[in-house]
Amino acid sequence: MNVxxxxxASAKATVLEVRDLRTIFRFRxxxxxxxxxxxxxxxxxxxxxxxxxxxxxxxVTMMSLMKLLPMPPAEIVSGSVRLGERELLGIDPKxxxxxxxxxxxxxxxxxxxxxxxxxxxxxxIMEPLRAHxxxxxxxxxxxxxxxxxxxxxxxxxxxxxxxxxxFSGGMRQRVMIAIALSCDPKVLIxxxxxxxxxxxxxxxxxxxxxxxxxxxGMAIIWITHDLxxxxxxxxxxxxxxxxxxxxxxxxxxxxxxxxxPYTRALLETLPRADTxxxxxxxxxxxxxxxxxxxxxxxxxxxRCAYAFSRCHSENPPLFALGGGHDVACWWDIDQGAPRRDA
Amino acid sequence: xxxxxxTRPEQSRPRGGDLLRxxxxxxxxxxxxxxxxxxxxxxxxVDGISFEIPRVQTLALVGESGCGKSTAGRTILRLYDPTxxxxxxxxxxxxxxxxxxxRRLRPRMQxxxxxxxxxxxxxxxxxxxxxxxxxxxGVAKGRRRRDRVRELLNAVGLxxxxxxxxxxxxxxxxxxxxxxxxxxxxxxxxxxCDEPIAALDVSIxxxxxxxxxxxxxxxxxxxxxxxxxxxMVRHIADRVAVMYLGKLVELAxxxxxxxxxLHPYTQALLSAIPIPEPEAERRxxxxxxxxxxxxxxxxxxxxxxxxxxxxxxxxxxxxEPAWRKRDGERWVACHRVE
Numbered sequence: 001m002n003v004x005x006x007x008x009a010s011a012k013a014t015v016l017e018v019r020d021l022r023t024i025f026r027f028r029x030x031x032x033x034x035x036x037x038x039x040x041x042x043x044x045x046x047x048x049x050x051x052x053x054x055x056x057x058x059x060v061t062m063m064s065l066m067k068l069l070p071m072p073p074a075e076i077v078s079g080s081v082r083l084g085e086r087e088l089l090g091i092d093p094k095x096x097x098x099x100x101x102x103x104x105x106x107x108x109x110x111x112x113x114x115x116x117x118x119x120x121x122x123x124x125i126m127e128p129l130r131a132h133x134x135x136x137x138x139x140x141x142x143x144x145x146x147x148x149x150x151x152x153x154x155x156x157x158x159x160x161x162x163x164x165x166x167f168s169g170g171m172r173q174r175v176m177i178a179i180a181l182s183c184d185p186k187v188l189i190x191x192x193x194x195x196x197x198x199x200x201x202x203x204x205x206x207x208x209x210x211x212x213x214x215x216x217g218m219a220i221i222w223i224t225h226d227l228x229x230x231x232x233x234x235x236x237x238x239x240x241x242x243x244x245x246x247x248x249x250x251x252x253x254x255x256x257x258x259x260x261p262y263t264r265a266l267l268e269t270l271p272r273a274d275t276x277x278x279x280x281x282x283x284x285x286x287x288x289x290x291x292x293x294x295x296x297x298x299x300x301x302x303r304c305a306y307a308f309s310r311c312h313s314e315n316p317p318l319f320a321l322g323g324g325h326d327v328a329c330w331w332d333i334d335q336g337a338p339r340r341d342a
Numbered sequence: 343x344x345x346x347x348x349t350r351p352e353q354s355r356p357r358g359g360d361l362l363r364x365x366x367x368x369x370x371x372x373x374x375x376x377x378x379x380x381x382x383x384x385x386x387x388v389d390g391i392s393f394e395i396p397r398v399q400t401l402a403l404v405g406e407s408g409c410g411k412s413t414a415g416r417t418i419l420r421l422y423d424p425t426x427x428x429x430x431x432x433x434x435x436x437x438x439x440x441x442x443x444x445r446r447l448r449p450r451m452q453x454x455x456x457x458x459x460x461x462x463x464x465x466x467x468x469x470x471x472x473x474x475x476x477x478x479x480g481v482a483k484g485r486r487r488r489d490r491v492r493e494l495l496n497a498v499g500l501x502x503x504x505x506x507x508x509x510x511x512x513x514x515x516x517x518x519x520x521x522x523x524x525x526x527x528x529x530x531x532x533x534x535c536d537e538p539i540a541a542l543d544v545s546i547x548x549x550x551x552x553x554x555x556x557x558x559x560x561x562x563x564x565x566x567x568x569x570x571x572x573x574m575v576r577h578i579a580d581r582v583a584v585m586y587l588g589k590l591v592e593l594a595x596x597x598x599x600x601x602x603x604l605h606p607y608t609q610a611l612l613s614a615i616p617i618p619e620p621e622a623e624r625r626x627x628x629x630x631x632x633x634x635x636x637x638x639x640x641x642x643x644x645x646x647x648x649x650x651x652x653x654x655x656x657x658x659x660x661x662e663p664a665w666r667k668r669d670g671e672r673w674v675a676c677h678r679v680e
Contacts, residue, residue, distance in 0.1 A: 169634075266544060
C-alpha cells in the first residue's frame with residue numbers, strides 16, 4: 001500500500017510550485033482577504049484535489065495562478081508561482097497568454113458561460129490549436145475531430161459545426177475538456193467541472209477524466225466541494241477554509257485519519273448513500289468567516305469544538321505530521337492535547 | 343411552542359391514513375410556434391404518476407434534472423392545472439378545485455424553494471416576509487401577528503431581533519430558514535420541499551435538514567421532498583420514488599430501495615453517487631449510463647429508459663412496462679423485474 005500512486009508521483013518532477021500566494025479584492029466598502037498565504041506543489045501526472053466550501057478561496061487561488069481575475073478589484077499581493085522553470089507572477093500579458101491554454105488548460109463549471117454562444121464548437125476547439133500551435137485551418141479541423149472523439153462525443157465530424165446550445169450539459173463539458181486538452185497541456189485545472197451535472201453524467205465525466213489521465217498523463221488540479229468525487233479521483237487533497245490550506249494529505253490518509261477538526265466535521269456531516277446514519281445528522285454550527293480582515297487567528301476557531309485560548313489569538317502554521325500529511329491546527333486531535341512542538 | 347394564531351386547533355388533526363393520494367397525474371405543456379401560437383407539440387413533463395403519502399411521513403421524489411419532479415410537486419400544490427389524473431388531499435379531491443375554495447385550502451399546503459435568494463423579496467424585511475401569509479389569509483393582526491412572527495423566527499433558529507433586516511443581510515442557510523418560517527406560518531399539514539438544500543454548502547445542509555426533521559416531529563408535517571441528492575434522501579425519507587422522464591420507475595421504502603434497488607435506472611443512479619471513502623470508491627463497480635436523458639417532448643417508445651438501459655431487450659421498445667406492485671410495499675415498472 002505504501003507504493004501507492006501518490007508515492008510514485010512524489011518522486012516525479014514538480015510541474016507547478018505555488019508559494020505563499022495572497023490575493024485580495026479591494027472595493028469601496030473595504031478589502032476582502034480571499035487567499036491568505038497558500039502554498040502547494042503539483043507533481044507531473046498527479047491529481048490534486050482541492051476541497052472547500054464556497055468562499056474558502058479554492059477557485060480564487062487557481063484563478064490567481066493564471067491571472068484570470070479582473071485586476072482591479074483583485075490584486076495578488078504576494079507569492080510565487082513557478083510553472084516548470086518559469087515564474088508566472090510578474091510576467092508580461094503576452095507571455096501569460098501563451099501559458100494559458102497552451103501549457104495550462106482550464107475547465108470551468110458553467111459551460112454555458114464559458115463557451116461562446118455565437119461560435120461553433122469546432123471553431124472554439126480550433127482556436128487554441130491555431131493560436132498556440134500554429135496549425136493550418138485544415139490541420140486544426142482534423143485535430144479538432146480527433147479531440148472530440150477522444151472526449152467521447154459521438155459522430156464528431158458532423159457535430160463540429162454545431163453551436164454550444166445544441167449540445168447537452170454533459171456534452172458541453174466534454175467540449176470544454178477537448179478545448180483544454182487541445183494543446184497537450186502540462187497542467188489541467190478543473191474548477192468544479194461536474195457540479196452543474198446530474199450524477200449519472202458526472203459519473204461519465206469522472207470516468208472520462210480517469211481514462212484521459214491514463215492516456216495523456218498530464219497533472220490535474222480538481223477543485224470541488226464534493227468529498228465523494230475527490231475520494232475516487234485524487235492522489236493528494238488540499239482542504240481549504242477561510243482562504244487558507246488547513247489540511248493537506250495523501251487521499252487515503254486524509255479520509256482515514258483526518259487531523260483538522262474542520263475536515264473531520266465535514267466527513268462526519270456528510271450523509272452517505274452506502275450506509276444509513278441513525279438519528280440526527282451531525283452539523284457544524286455557525287457560519288463561514290466573512291474575510292473582511294486578514295486572519296489573525298485560526299479562521300475555523302469560532303465553529304470549532306476543540307478550540308482553546310491559543311486558537312483565538314494566533315493563526316496556526318501547517319505542521320508536517322509525516323507521510324506527507326500536514327495540518328494547520330494548534331490542537332493535536334489524536335493526543336487530545338495542544339500540539340507539543342507549538 | 344407554536345400555538346398562537348393557529349388556523350385550526352391541533353386536536354382536529356386526524357392521525358394515520360394517507361394525507362395525499364395522487365392517481366395517474368399528468369401535466370403536459372403545449373409547445374407553440376408562430377404568431378398564432380399554433381400548438382406544434384407537447385412536453386410530457388409529468389406523464390401519469392401515482393403514489394400516496396401517509397401522514398407525518400416523508401416521501402422523497404428523486405431523479406435527474408428535467409425528469410419532471412419539480413413539475414410534479416407544483417402540480418400537486420395546484421400551482422398548475424393538471425391535464426389529467428386525480429389529486430386527493432386529506433380525503434378531498436382538489437384536482438378541479440378553483441377560486442375561493444382552492445384559496446382556502448392553500449394554507450394547508452405550502453412549499454419551500456430551492457433558491458432562497460430568488461424566493462425572498464429583496465425589498466421586504468424578514469419580518470414582513472414571514473408575516474405576509476398571515477396577512478394574506480387574515481390569520482392574526484397587530485401585536486398578535488408580530489408575536490407570531492417572533493415565534494416563527496425562533497422556531498427556525500433565527501434571532502427574532504433580525505425581523506427588521508433584509509434578506510441580503512443573511513447567509514444562504516439563514517435565508518433558507520426564512521423560507522421555512524414563511525412555509526410553516528399558517529400551520530400547514532403538507533409541505534413540498536423542492537431541492538431545499540441543493541444551493542447550500544455541505545456544512546450548512548445538515549443544519550437545514552435537522553431543522554426540517556425537528557419541525558416535522560413538532561408540528562406533525564408531511565413532506566414531499568424533491569431532490570437529486572440520494573445520499574441526503576437516504577437520511578431524510580421514509581419512502582423513495584424514483585422518476586425518469588415524466589414517469590415513476592420505482593417506489594419503495596427507504597431501506598429496501600437502498601439495500602436492493604430493482605429498476606436498472608435506480609441501480610445506475612445509486613452506483614453513480616461518489617462515496618467519501620477512497621478504499622470503497624476503488625473497490626466499487628460503476629454502472630455508467632450511456633448518453634443523455636431524451637427530450638420529454640419526444641420520449642422513446644415503450645419503456646422510456648430503454649435508450650440508456652444496460653439490460654434493455656426488444657420487448658422494451660414496443661411495450662411500456664406496467665407500474666406493478668411487488669411484495670407488498672414496492673412498486674416498479676420494468677420488464678426485467680417480473
